[in-house]
Amino acid sequence: MIKTIRSRDNPAAKHLLSLATSSRERKKTGHTVLDGAHLVTAYIDAGFTPLSIAIRAAAIASADAEMLLSRIDANRVTVYSMADDIIDKASSLESAASIMAVITTPQSQPTPHNINAVIVLDNVQDPGNVGSILRSAAAFGISHALLGIGSAQAWSPKVIRAGQGAHFVLNIEEGADVAAWLKSYQGQRVALVSNEEKAAALFTINLTTPSAFIIGSEGAGISADVLASATKYATIPMSGKMESLNASACAAIVMYEWHRQQLLVKES
Numbered sequence: 001m002i003k004t005i006r007s008r009d010n011p012a013a014k015h016l017l018s019l020a021t022s023s024r025e026r027k028k029t030g031h032t033v034l035d036g037a038h039l040v041t042a043y044i045d046a047g048f049t050p051l052s053i054a055i056r057a058a059a060i061a062s063a064d065a066e067m068l069l070s071r072i073d074a075n076r077v078t079v080y081s082m083a084d085d086i087i088d089k090a091s092s093l094e095s096a097a098s099i100m101a102v103i104t105t106p107q108s109q110p111t112p113h114n115i116n117a118v119i120v121l122d123n124v125q126d127p128g129n130v131g132s133i134l135r136s137a138a139a140f141g142i143s144h145a146l147l148g149i150g151s152a153q154a155w156s157p158k159v160i161r162a163g164q165g166a167h168f169v170l171n172i173e174e175g176a177d178v179a180a181w182l183k184s185y186q187g188q189r190v191a192l193v194s195n196e197e198k199a200a201a202l203f204t205i206n207l208t209t210p211s212a213f214i215i216g217s218e219g220a221g222i223s224a225d226v227l228a229s230a231t232k233y234a235t236i237p238m239s240g241k242m243e244s245l246n247a248s249a250c251a252a253i254v255m256y257e258w259h260r261q262q263l264l265v266k267e268s
Contacts, residue, residue, distance in 0.1 A: 001074070002060070006083045013086050016054055016102060020090040023153050032105050032155045033090065036097040037064040042165030043103060044071055050101040052078040056087040059098035068099065092157050105155045108173045114186045116210050117142045117258060122178050122226045123150035123217040124247050130154065131162020132248035133215065138166035140259040145170055148178035148226070150217075178214075182229035185212050191222055191230035192250050199233035207258045208265050215251045 005013050018025040019033045026032050031051065034040050043050060049072070055065050060081045069079065091097040111118055119137050124130050130152040137145055145154075152159055154172045182189050187210025193199050214230060216222030222230075236245065236253055245253075 002055075002079045002081050004057075004081045005054075005086065008086055008089070012052065012054075012078075012080055013082065016082075016090050016100065017086070019102060020092065020157055023156060026105070026153070026155065030105050031102055032160070033157050034101040034103060035091050035093055035157050035161055037068065037099040039160060039165060040068060040099055040101045043101065043168055044068070046165075046168035048103065048106070048168065049073070050077055050103045052080060052102045054080045054082045054087065054090075054100045054102075056084050056096075056098050057081050058084055062098060064099055092161070106167075109171050111144050111146050111171065111173045111176075111181065113181075113184045114210065115144050116187075118144040118146055118185075118212045119251060119255065120146045120148070120178055120182065120212050120214045121151045121247075122148045122214060122222050123220070124215060125150065125152055126218055126247070127152045127156060127158035128162045129218065129246060129248040131159040131164075131166075133251040134159070134163040134166040134170060134172065136248070136252040136255050138163075138169050140255040141262075142255055142258070143170055145172045146176050146178065146181060146212075147172065147174045148176050179223075179225040179229050182212060182214070182226065187211050189214065189229055189231045190254075191227055191233050192216070192254055193222065193227075193233050193235060195235075199235040201237050202234040202254060202257055203237075205232060205234055207261045211258065213251070213254050213258070215247050215254075218247050 019031055034043055059065055088096045119142055134145055147154055154174050160167055189212045191214040
């Protein structure tokens with residue numbers, strides 16, 4: 001049964017709007033929002049069940065809506081036909097979504113200190129960068145992400161959107177004391193830097209052993225205490241006229257190189 005909501009004063013509408021705009025509400029309730037049919041589909045594909053699905057009234061008979069409704073258990077998921085202005089307000093997409101979902105934020109597991117590979121974010125504040133880094137991690141087969149205090153909230157709608165479904169296949173540990181965790185990590189700790197004298201070109205470092213890849217903030221880079229926890233310093237050689245790349249581009253290159261070296265080992 002589809003419930004119709006036309007007023008922003010409806011409790012379900014207020015909950016959706018609060019989750020879309022307030023990190024405090026997301027932390028308090030343990031819920032977050034998926035913005036768009038693609039993310040809702042990816043969430044279901046990963047074996048999860050949303051708490052509720054909101055479909056704009058004008059799209060209730062659309063192919064995307066019919067497909068999603070055919071894949072959920074109506075006894076477990078509440079479905080709303082929601083007024084267009086509510087969806088427009090809740091969606092952060094440039095062209096507002098037709099379908100949104102409220103979900104329980106998945107609980108992370110402690111990141112193992114002997115894991116083969118992990119991406120570590122030290123105060124990476126831009127939501128788009130954090131989401132893109134998580135997307136690259138999922139693409140290249142790194143299943144753990146450790147986010148330090150000060151990094152963008154992983155389960156905010158903007159980060160989830162940039163991740164394009166990566167969140168649902170990763171273990172994402174937030175609010176970590178990155179420096180302390182790195183000191184206990186049993187593998188090498190590779191800090192990506194731009195001008196460290198002791199740094200080596202990324203492609204000259206052996207990444208076939210367990211590795212933690214450390215990415216710093218967009219402006220200040222890796223903080224001093226975290227940098228001191230590194231065992232190796234890596235740079236990305238560039239021949240163009242730009243001095244640096246943004247955090248997500250650097251992370252993607254690092255994880256690609258890790259993936260490339262893993263493939264070479266398997267083929268040898």
